[in-house]
Amino acid sequence: MDDLDARLIELFATEPRVGVLEASRRLGVARGTVQARLDRLAGSGVVTGWGPELSPAALGHPVTGFLTLEIRQEPRAGGHQAVADHLAAIPEVLEAHTITGAGDLWVRVVARSNTDLQRVIDAVLAEPRIVRSSTVIALATQVPYRVLPLARAAAAD
The missing domain is CATH 1.10.10.10 (Winged helix-like DNA-binding domain superfamily/Winged helix DNA-binding domain)
Structure with missing residues (x-):
């Protein structure tokens, strides 16, 4: 670069x-x-x-939630990939990452309203390998997803 x-x-x-x-x-x-x-x-x-680049809000999904999921860790339970396959089938799931710390997966979802967010969470939790979840709702975007500053810094190195 x-x-x-x-x-x-x-x-x-x-x-x-x-x-x-x-x-x-x-x-x-x-x-x-x-x-x-x-x-x-x-x-x-x-x-x-x-x-x-698409705007979920302009597509009618202005609510963003972040789910931290804990999944069953039994070897024959299918692990992360089975849960990832389930999540990929839900249109409101924008991304999912395996994480360290409290939880196993971090999932960004969108919804039409707070009430609709419950429907999305229920769809996520329909996967039996997910044993626990916690959700936070984004109130405002302070720094949107961006990579250009990183590209500038990489070029300067």
């Missing part, structure tokens, strides 16, 4: 519809250089997608 990579990522993150030719003009480098850099960044896994 160097300064050109960081500037390229920032340009495409802030203006996702900019084309390779326009990016090369704005950054003052050859079109082939931009394309090669984008291909390398995608091939190495730094750039993971080119799709639109």
Whole structure:
């Protein structure tokens, strides 16, 4: 990751519809250089997608909850993967992570209302391998998910 990579990522993150030719003009480098850099960044896994970013709130799901799940630890119970498969089938589950500390999985969910959040939690808890859960509701987003500052810092190293 160097300064050109960081500037390229920032340009495409802030203006996702900019084309390779326009990016090369704005950054003052050859079109082939931009394309090669984008291909390398995608091939190495730094750039993971080119799709639109969606707003759950604009899709009618303004409530965000974070669930900490404890799962049955018996070897024949299926473990994390079986629970992950169950969670992946619930549209309101945005992400799930295996964690350390109190709990085994951390799950971000969205809902249409606080009442609807109960329906989502009930759907999550329908998996018998989940033995306990706790939920917190997000009141406001202070720092949204972001990676650009990390890319800038990586380029500066």
